[in-house]
Amino acid sequence: xxxxxxxxxxxxxxxxxxxxxxxxxxxxxxxxxxxxxxxxxxxxxxxxxxxxxxxxxxxxxxxxxxxxxxxxxxxxxxxxxxxxxxxxxxxxxxxxxxxxxxxxxxxxxxxxxxxxxxxxxxxxxxxxxxxxxxxxxxxxxxxxxxxxxxxxxxxxxxxxxxxxxxxxxxxxxxxxxxxxxxxxxxxxxxxxxxxxxxxxxxxxxxxxxxxxxxxxxxxxxxxxxxxxxxxxxxxxxxxxxxxxxxxxxxxxxxxxxxxxxxxxxxxxxxxxxxxxxxxxxxxxxxxxxxxxxxxxxxxxxxxxxxxxxxxxxxxxxxxxxxxxxxxxxxxxxxxxxxxxxxxxxxxxxxxxxxxxxxxxxxxxxxxxxxxxxxxxxxxxxxxxxxxxxxxxxxxx
Amino acid sequence: xxxxxxxxxxxxxxxxxxxxxxxxxxxxxxxxxxxxxxxxxxxxxxxxxxxxxxxxxxxxxxxxxxxxxxxxxxxxxxxxxxxxxxxxxxxxxxxxxxxxxxxxxxxxxxxxxxxxxxxxxxx
Numbered sequence: 029x030x031x032x033x034x035x036x037x038x039x040x041x042x043x044x045x046x047x048x049x050x051x052x053x054x055x056x057x058x059x060x061x062x063x064x065x066x067x068x069x070x071x072x073x074x075x076x077x078x079x080x081x082x083x084x085x086x087x088x089x090x091x092x093x094x095x096x097x098x099x100x101x102x103x104x105x106x107x108x109x110x111x112x113x114x115x116x117x118x119x120x121x122x123x124x125x126x127x128x129x130x131x132x133x134x135x136x137x138x139x140x141x142x143x144x145x146x147x148x149x150x151x152x153x154x155x156x157x158x159x160x161x162x163x164x165x166x167x168x169x170x171x172x173x174x175x176x177x178x179x180x181x182x183x184x185x186x187x188x189x190x191x192x193x194x195x196x197x198x199x200x201x202x203x204x205x206x207x208x209x210x211x212x213x214x215x216x217x218x219x220x221x222x223x224x225x226x227x228x229x230x231x232x233x234x235x236x237x238x239x240x241x242x243x244x245x246x247x248x249x250x251x252x253x254x255x256x257x258x259x260x261x262x263x264x265x266x267x268x269x270x271x272x273x274x275x276x277x278x279x280x281x282x283x284x285x286x287x288x289x290x291x292x293x294x295x296x297x298x299x300x301x302x303x304x305x306x307x308x309x310x311x312x313x314x315x316x317x318x319x320x321x322x323x324x325x326x327x328x329x330x331x332x333x334x335x336x337x338x339x340x341x342x343x344x345x346x347x348x349x350x351x352x353x354x355x356x357x358x359x360x361x362x363x364x365x366x367x368x369x370x371x372x373x374x375x376x377x378x379x380x381x382x383x384x385x386x387x388x389x390x391x392x393x394x395x396x397x398x399x400x401x402x403x404x405x406x407x408x409x410x411x412x413x414x415x416x417x418x419x420x421x422x423x424x
Numbered sequence: 425x426x427x428x429x430x431x432x433x434x435x436x437x438x439x440x441x442x443x444x445x446x447x448x449x450x451x452x453x454x455x456x457x458x459x460x461x462x463x464x465x466x467x468x469x470x471x472x473x474x475x476x477x478x479x480x481x482x483x484x485x486x487x488x489x490x491x492x493x494x495x496x497x498x499x500x501x502x503x504x505x506x507x508x509x510x511x512x513x514x515x516x517x518x519x520x521x522x523x524x525x526x527x528x529x530x531x532x533x534x535x536x537x538x539x540x541x542x543x544x545x546x547x
Binding site: 061073076077078081283286287349350351353376377379406 | 457458460461463464466482484485486487489511515
């Protein structure tokens with residue numbers, strides 16, 4: 029065997045000083061294996077990638093995402109400044125609402141994909157990928173400088189725990205110590221608020237008297253919650269969720285998070301998204317609010333659109349067990365004379381579906397659903413059909 | 425479960441059990457754990473000639489692909505059908521039911537002892 033330590037979880041070795049999550053001791057005590065993720069030592073798995081994956085689809089999984097970046101944009105013109113800085117119309121979202129958005133460069137390429145929460149009338153929290161935290165903070169500072177707005181990178185003061193899966197609501201409701209923020213609120217109010225919380229909405233709650241932003245968001249294709257808390261509260265909260273959920277709550281590493289998001293057809297920065305990719309190529313044209321008034325960074329390039337022959341993102345489904353993986357080449361035939369039509373960006377043997385799935389950028393003429401393509405899997409051409417994304421959709 | 429101290433090892437995280445001129449080859453628990461859940465193995469069929477240091481098979485987990493190197497010059501006499509059918513055996517019993525191939529070989533190259541291998545992987 030060659031280097032068995034190699035994992036493909038979208039990690040980037042930045043060469044930065046190794047950073048540790050506030051939950052690091054909890055993970056070590058639980059026997060986690062670690063991987064470098066944007067300079068952070070984060071759990072890649074605790075027991076088995078497959079067991080963790082299935083736990084999220086069937087019951088619930090607990091993820092530590094404390095490496096993600098949280099950047100606060102606050103001020104009387106916060107909404108307007110974000111309308112200019114980002115691709116979405118953030119002024120249109122209500123207090124307590126979240127929106128998936130993109131930070132574009134002037135050429136229309138994607139600098140990062142983000143989830144933006146409106147946590148106050150003039151206050152937003154922008155959640156960035158760990159590897160892009162600094163560039164996102166810098167761009168936001170730069171782009172909002174003409175506005176009456178301030179930008180604070182609060183990543184070091186915010187830990188993030190995700191509880192994902194069909195049992196997530198019940199477990200969170202049963203975990204003692206939660207209440208809504210503000211006087212006169214008790215656990216019952218929290219339980220009700222949680223039940224009524226819609227997808228991509230967040231509430232200001234408390235855990236043991238400490239503020240927690242509880243958001244019904246996630247990256248797994250399941251129902252679930254993301255909990256933003258102070259680092260010194262994170263370990264107690266993590267333990268409480270595990271204790272309440274018992275065997276229904278399985279700690280999950282970044283490896284299972286990657287197969288879950290792949291099945292759910294969700295793009296990963298550095299794989300399906302990057303500076304050389306326009307949103308529309310990745311199927312994210314709808315994320316760019318071209319109808320919003322005023323200019324925003326990247327507008328001209330987006331309106332111009334990509335070249336007509338620019339590759340587009342497709343789903344590929346294959347039979348058997350041999351998975352296509354990132355960087356494998358895609359051909360329009362099995363033979364020697366076949367033309368290369370694209371490249372795989374993410375791929376795995378889908379644990380839920382039992383067959384290989386992949387996302388790939390292919391030439392537009394090869395992108396129609398049902399089209400049979402061939403992936404070069406280490407010298408063997410494996411047939412794969414173009415299918416609509418996502419591969420997996422949970423039952424409503 | 426084979427007695428690990430009686431096995432020999434390669435730096436590529438394979439183990440070799442020598443019984444006369446027949447060698448049984450698998451990957452170590454260290455390699456299996458690092459790979460994660462093994463979901464596919466590709467092994468050479470009986471009769472295949474193998475050359476020391478050359479890739480003869482693949483062990484694919486949910487997250488990565490490992491290559492199986494031939495530790496010796498020889499000929500494959502059997503590939504483990506059980507592990508082809510149930511690749512998870514590589515994780516659950518790497519030194520036993522999860523063996524990969526049996527080969528015949530004339531001369532055995534210098535391999536690592538159990539103690540040397542454990543030192544290599546820092547255990």
